[in-house]
Every structure is written in structure tokens, then in C-alpha cells.
Amino acid sequence: MGIDLTTLAAYYDQIPGWTGEVPAGFAANFLGSLTDLNFPAQMPPSPGSEVTFARGPGAHRPTRPSLSWGEAFFEYSAIALAASDAKATFTMMELGGGFAARSVDAALFLRRHRPDLRPFLVVVEAEQTHFAWAKDHFKTNGLDPDEHWLLNVALGESTTPVLFPIGEGQFDNTVVPPTTRQHLIDLLKRSGQQAMDGALWNLLAAGRMGVALHSSTAPEGRTFDYGFVSAVPLRDVIAPLPAVDLIDMDPRKDVAPRPASSSGTRPRRPIGRT
Numbered sequence: 001m002g003i004d005l006t007t008l009a010a011y012y013d014q015i016p017g018w019t020g021e022v023p024a025g026f027a028a029n030f031l032g033s034l035t036d037l038n039f040p041a042q043m044p045p046s047p048g049s050e051v052t053f054a055r056g057p058g059a060h061r062p063t064r065p066s067l068s069w070g071e072a073f074f075e076y077s078a079i080a081l082a083a084s085d086a087k088a089t090f091t092m093m094e095l096g097g098g099f100a101a102r103s104v105d106a107a108l109f110l111r112r113h114r115p116d117l118r119p120f121l122v123v124v125e126a127e128q129t130h131f132a133w134a135k136d137h138f139k140t141n142g143l144d145p146d147e148h149w150l151l152n153v154a155l156g157e158s159t160t161p162v163l164f165p166i167g168e169g170q171f172d173n174t175v176v177p178p179t180t181r182q183h184l185i186d187l188l189k190r191s192g193q194q195a196m197d198g199a200l201w202n203l204l205a206a207g208r209m210g211v212a213l214h215s216s217t218a219p220e221g222r223t224f225d226y227g228f229v230s231a232v233p234l235r236d237v238i239a240p241l242p243a244v245d246l247i248d249m250d251p252r253k254d255v256a257p258r259p260a261s262s263s264g265t266r267p268r269r270p271i272g273r274t
Contacts, residue, residue, distance in 0.1 A: 015112075
């Protein structure tokens with residue numbers, strides 16, 4: 001398959017779309033991927049969900065990708081192109097995988113249009129709630145997480161743990177860069193000595209600061225803790241794989257935390273040991 005946009009757009013008119021029952025509380029796309037509506041609802045802006053999903057309950061025939069979808073069209077097309085070029089195997093990596101939407105889409109695309117290929121999926125997701133969602137999304141769509149690599153880690157320059165926003169609710173959870181760390185320190189300083197002492201105590205005892213801060217890109221009312229998560233270099237993830245057919249990842253940006261309220265941080269006692 002070529003990469004001419006006209007040819008690519010016409011491709012979806014030539015393949016049969018999925019039709020079936022969509023349970024209450026779920027949505028389906030043209031591949032038949034069932035998505036718990038809680039996931040996109042908790043992770044706005046959820047690119048493409050409004051045009052790609054048919055919501056349950058009842059029988060539906062979801063629309064097939066078109067150029068009007070924008071980003072979502074190209075994500076689906078990347079899967080189609082990679083699958084058309086694959087030979088004996090198909091390996092996909094989703095970095096910053098969230099609930100593993102594209103990995104599951106790839107597996108279902110192969111199931112429908114390249115049944116000769118067995119997918120091997122590698123999902124790297126550091127935020128623990130998103131990671132649990134990814135496992136659920138696999139199971140909902142008939143995939144066994146144990147037959148793939150689902151890694152609850154962040155990508156880093158080494159295996160040294162990295163500071164990370166903890167809490168579901170945004171697509172751009174990412175390793176906290178130096179500029180944001182300084183902003184976080186400044187917020188704690190302005191909150192007073194008790195907040196500084198509480199955050200340090202929690203960090204040493206449990207690996208998490210025990211704060212409640214609002215990210216500049218998160219919905220109102222959604223707060224995040226900050227803590228250390230395990231990390232792995234990308235080269236260590238790729239090294240054992242004989243080949244990778246597709247890598248799905250989004251560029252990340254420095255997202256500054258903001259106080260959740262006028263009182264700033266909310267120190268609490270340790271929340272468990274790592």
C-alpha cells in the first residue's frame with residue numbers, strides 16, 4: 001500500500017467494517033474494539049473519540065476512518081500501512097500507552113484483515129491507573145495481557161527511578177523535567193514549612209510526595225500527586241525484539257503543576273512503601 005492520501009482514504013471504503021452489539025457503558029470503533037467509556041471520559045481531550053466511537057447499548061455500525069478525523073485517521077492508517085508491510089510477524093510498541101487503545105486496535109485490525117499474522121504488543125505506561133486500564137482493555141477485547149509485554153514503567157535515560165505525576169486523567173502524564181521540578185519546589189515553599197516537611201517525609205517513606213496539585217492541562221478539580229516510578233531506557237525495551245513494525249508515541253511537553261486550592265499542597269502521612 002502506498003502513502004498517497006487519496007489512495008489511503010479510499011482504502012477504508014474497500015474493507016468491511018465491524019457491525020455488532022455494543023454493551024451499555026462501552027463504545028465501539030470500526031474494528032470492533034470495545035472501549036469502557038470511563039477511559040476517554042477520564043482522559044480528556046481523548047483525541048478522535050467523538051468521531052471514531054459508536055456508543056452502546058444496541059447494535060451499531062461505526063463509521064470508518066476518513067481524513068476529516070485528523071489525528072485519529074493517521075493513527076489508524078499507520079496501523080494499516082505497517083500491517084500491509086509485515087511478513088511473518090507483527091510487533092508493535094505503544095510508548096506512553098495510556099489504556100493501550102492503539103495496541104488493541106492493531107491486534108483487532110490483524111484479526112480482521114491479516115489473520116495470518118500473530119501480534120506481539122509492547123505497552124509502556126508509567127501511571128498505575130492507566131496501566132490497570134490497559135490490562136482491562138486487553139481483556140475486554142479478547143487479548144491476554146500475559147501473552148504480550150505490558151510494562152508499568154517510564155521511559156528514561158537509565159534505570160534510575162524518575163519523578164512522575166501520579167493520577168489518571170490526562171494524556172500527557174510524563175517524566176517531570178527540571179523546569180517543572182523547580183516549579184513544584186516553589187509551590188511547596190509558598191505553602192509553608194509544614195507542606196515542605198510533609199512532602200519530604202512522604203517522599204522518603206513511600207516514594208510519593210503526598211500532595212494534591214492541579215496540572216495546567218487537566219480538567220478542573222483533577223489533582224495529581226508526584227512520586228518516583230521505575231524507569232527503563234528505550235534501548236533495553238527494543239533490544240530483545242528481532243524487529244519492530246510500528247511504534248506509537250506522542251511528543252510530550254513540560255506541563256506545570258498548580259495549587260489545587262488557595263492552601264496549595266496538602267501533605268498527608270505516608271501511603272505505603274515501595
